[in-house]
Structure formats: structure tokens, C-alpha cells
Amino acid sequence: MTGYFAWHELMVPDPEAAARFYGAVTGWGTRDASTPDQPYTLLTAGDRPAAGLLPLRPADMAKGALPGWIGHILVDDVDATLARATALGGVVHVPPRSVEIGRFAVLGDPQGAVFAIFAGTLPEPQPIGTPSHVGWNELAAGDWPAAFDFYAALFGWQRAEAVDIGPMGTYQTFGLGGPAMGGMFDKPAAIPRPFWCFYIAVGDIDAAGTRVAEAGGQVINGPMAAPGEAWVLQGLDPQGAFFALLGTRATP
Template sequence: MAVQPEGTPCWADAMFTDLEGAKEFYGDVLGWTFGDSSSQYGNYTQAYADGKAVAAVVPPMPGQEGQSQWCLYFASPDAAATAEKIRESGGDVLMPPMRVGDFGTMALAREPSGAVFGVWQGAAHEGFEAVATPGAYCWSEVFTREPEKADTFFSAVFPYQAKDMEDDDVDFRVFGLGADPVLGRMRMTEDFPPEVPSYINVYFTVDDCDAAVARATERGAVLRFGPMTSPFGRFAALTDPQGANFSVIDVTTTEGEMPGLKDA
């Protein structure tokens, strides 16, 4: 795939204390296979769907043990310049840009309302080799209790155009690049326990949402929401056995009219 435009979600990975357990879980739920762990890069292990790289899992570095969480990376032509924009826009750079061999340059950051994300300046590794196919990344949403902070931040750091959903009952914003929507933002409601911080929820594509949910819960995942059918597909939100939140969506099963959007 070609290098993605700035601000495009381009990669996802997660740290798991039980790496083999994570491989077994996602291998069963999403059909992933896994490459060899790279000891040079902390046993970073790529996941593949139908032979194409779609994500990665890695054990935590010493001192970083804790609840697992998926991290979404946004494409950048210059990670150092993006890191500077993050600081100028009120975010925190948790890990400054670091070259990762010939693969590219990465950084980790936190936006002002608390969601952690990554920046990726691709080189030999450009990012997802497939999207919106079974087992691959499809969509993501920033869940936050302070949407004004997140909205201002993401529009300042990346060249997004923002539109709001025409539904007074839902506070939902869509960030786009040109005509392409690339990221959603949802205001967290009281349905979320107060101890749950802002986070970016990553959606992976499946060919049967209900079957994927059944496999996940049989392996110890917690079903948080759904399955339900929407104009975008049939989806469900889950927490995996090690605490990482993610969603699955069957984009071929849809119901209802697409919601209208208005300029933000």
C-alpha cells in the first residue's frame, strides 16, 4: 500500500503480559496468524489476516506492566514535526520520536482529554497491508468525556475536516481527510464507569459478528455492547481477557439509513 495521507489511521498494536494467550485469543476470534517474534524489538510480533499484516502484539517492557490497551497510530510525514504540534496543541508526548530500524519512526502521545495514541512515519513498514476485510482494521473512535478538548486537539494536529452527526441525542463527530471519513469521536455517557479513562476504540472486521462474539466470550472476553445492526454494519464492543477494549463489525450486514452530517 502507498504511504497514507497525514492523519490516516495506519497501524494498531497492543501490549499483553500473556503474549501467547493474546495470540490464541485473537487467532481464534479474528482468524489471525502470527509472524516470528522479533527479539531485537522487544518480541514485537506481527499479526496477519489472509497473509497481510494487520496489527501487532508485544509483551510489555519492564515497568510498563498493567492493563492491556490497543494503540492506534496515525500516519505522519514527519514524526518530529507532529510531536511538536502535539505539544503546541496541549497534548503530551509520552515517547518522543524514535527510529525503529528500517521500518519507520514512532512516537506515543496523549491528547488533552486523556486518550493515548501513536504517530507513525512509515519507511519500510508503511502500516496496514489490508483494511476493511475480515480480520483487518476497519474504523476507530475516540471515546471521551471532554469532547471539546479532543475536537480542538485533533483538528489542530492533523489536517482534518470535522462534521457532526445530525442527531440531538448523540454527541458524535466525524473527522475526515477530503471526502474520506477516517476517525470518529463519541462523548462518553454515564454508561461508562467513572474509572474508565478516555481511549480510542479500534474496530476489526469480521464476516459474522455474532459468531465472533461467541468465540470471544467463550475464551473469556466480556461483551460490553451489542451485537446490534446499524447503517454501518452489525457490531459489538468487547473487552478481551487481558482488559483491552476493541470492537468487531460485519460491514456487509446493515440496517437503516445513514445518518446525516453537518459542518462542525
């Protein structure tokens, strides 16, 4: 099925250090999947690929690229989707490129949040909440209704549950007609730009927060209660990449 987040990647200056950190926090293993042109590490949950890891080169950082995660949305045709995205007000950050397993491009939505599109072969996605897999995709938007309209027109997303989050307004979940795969809301003014955040399922959220600190990361928000008896926290890894965790709590 197209239109869903099919893959997530982390780009950092030191991939080996990142593999150690996320391995300690989430239990991920590693598998080398480099090509002659591109170093690449698969982050694995058991024998299943769960995410990708690749180096952020100094030349990219000199152009303003920062360590961080990006989500890939599966499409039938990268070039046709890119044309629709730009017609809807999106921008192109990385033009379409072909790799061994498919073709991808990196875009920005009209409000500046960055995402990727991919056509090709990717690992079968796991159900939401599967341990050591990304379990939620969240957009902190400048104007979430306008952002939703962009993604709905591009990928066919549908509104699911709308949750009142008090002074911050509405948290709108979305999907493709089945279970919700993410949510979006209007970011606080203190957050400088819209961005996508991805939540990794980890089991006990308090134990995971302890592992973050012990591995050299920083918890910057949470743990916080979320709908459905879930708990979440957000943090920075040792290289400054923003990440989030999704789990449970034995004693709320």
C-alpha cells in the same frame, strides 16, 4: 497520505495467549518480526500484516500501564508533529524513538486519550470493512468538539457526517476528505477517562460474539446496530484489553 491511522498494536503481558484469542475470534495468523531489542509479532490476515502484538512488561505495568490497543497515525516528521501536539496541549508519554522501519512517539491528547505517531514504512492500509483488518477508529472523548479541534489542527482531519445518538448527543465522523475513517462522541460519565477504540471487521457479528465467549473473552456491549447496516460489539479479551468488532447480521 499522512494523517490517517496506519497501524494498530496490542500490548499485553502474555502475547502468545493474545495471539490464540484473537486468532480464534478474527482468524488472524502470526508472523514473528522480533528484533534483538524487542519481541514483536505480526498479526496477519492471509499474507497481509493486519496489526502488531508485543509484550507489556512488568516494569511498565508497575508504572500504571494497562493491557490495551493503541493506534498509530502516520506523519511526515515525528519530532515536528510532537512539538505541534504539545503546543496544542498534548502530552508526551513515550519520547521519539527510532526503530528499523521508522520513528515513533506515544502521546496523549489534551483530554487524556492516548495515541501514537509514526513516520516510516508501514503496510498499505486496507479499505474500511476489509475482513480481519481494523475497520473503524473511535474516540470516546470528554468534549468531542474540543478533541476534534486538536486532531484537526494536528493532522488535518475534516468533519464528515454528524449522527444524532439521542441522549448521548452527537456522533461526529471524520476523515481526510475521502471516506470517513472514524468517529468521536462524548463518553458517558461512567467511563472514567477518554480513550481510543478500534473495531476489527469480522463478518457475521453473532458468530463472532460466540467465538469471543468460547475463547475466554467477555462481550460487554452489543451486538448493536450501527449506520450503514453494520453491527458492532465491544468486549474484553482474557487479559483485560478492551476491543471492538464490526460486522453484519443476516437477520436483524
